[in-house]
Amino acid sequence: MKIAFLGPEGTFTEEAALAFVKEARLDASEEDMMAYPTINETIEAAAEGVTAKAVVAIENSIEGSINATLDALAFDAGDIIIEREMVMPIRHALVVSPKTDLAKVKTIVSHPQATAQCRKYLKEHFPKVTVRAANSKAEAVAEAAKDPTVAAIGTKLAAELYGAVFAEVNIADYEDNKTRFVLLGRKQQLPSGDDKTSIVCFLHKDQPGALLSILQEFAYRGINLTKIQSRPTKKVLGEYCFFIDLQGHKDDAGPAQALKCLACKLRSVKILGSYPRAT
Secondary structure: OOEEEEOOOOOHHHHHHHHHHHHOOOOOOHHHEEEEOOHHHHHHHHHOOOOOEEEEEEEEOOOEEOHHHHHHHHHOOOOOEEEEEEEEEOOOEEEEOOOOOHHHOOEEEEOHHHHHOOHHHHHHHOOOOEEEEOOOHHHHHHHHHHOOOEEEEEOHHHHHHHOOEEEEEOOOOOOOOEEEEEEEEOOOOOOOOOEEEEEEEEOOOOOOOHHHHHHHHHHHOOOOEEEEEEEEOOOOOOOEEEEEEEEOOOOOHHHHHHHHHHHHHOOEEEEEEEEEOOO
16 A cells, blocks of 8 residues: 655654554555655645555644645545544754754755744744755755755654754744644545544635524534634635534534535535544
8 A cells, every 4th residue: 555645754744654554554564655745746646546545734733724735635636535634743853964063054944834833943043044945844854964054954753864963852932833644545434433524615605694604504503613714716816715624423413414504505515534533
């Protein structure tokens, strides 16, 4: 079983993919992990059947939703659905070459999400150093491992892979930093008794009370919503769709009734998946 993940090797997403293999007892090994350079290409690999599954980040406790993941699931994922979710603590570290003198570092490189989560640290310790974006933290670590004038914000796994070392650990501005990852595939999950359902709601047209009419279906049935977010539909300026996470499985009585009523009210409702809730 091939599993796509946002690469290169050494990302938090690879760590999540390996954890999903154990949790879901998937028939896959480290050799079956396939790294892709972008979230879109990672999801496309599963949608096109190049891999059986894909693992991507969907939300961070500090920076919020990963919009590239939401958009790909809404518009480009085909029949791929969310099969599972996992919440992992994120521990950022300053990673350098063994030959690096921190006083001579000229550039700090990492994924924009990582540098955003370490703003205070960078301002305090490297106020005059250029901060540059990379496609991933692993890519940043690979660069830092080769260049003593470059430091990266990265992971333990990446440091081990590329022969780099930690200059400092736990540098994020907030200690309780967590990221939610999802396992994507085509397998519908049966109700477990503690589930979550993710949907996208598309309106016929923008009008007063449109969002309220959606939320009422869940309120009437006592269904708790854990997330609501609007995103552009990418068709017309000012036209938005709504991403909603709700407690319960799509086949449970309450959610099933709510989704049926929404299908009558809205242009369309796309179910991104019903899956066991991460604890």
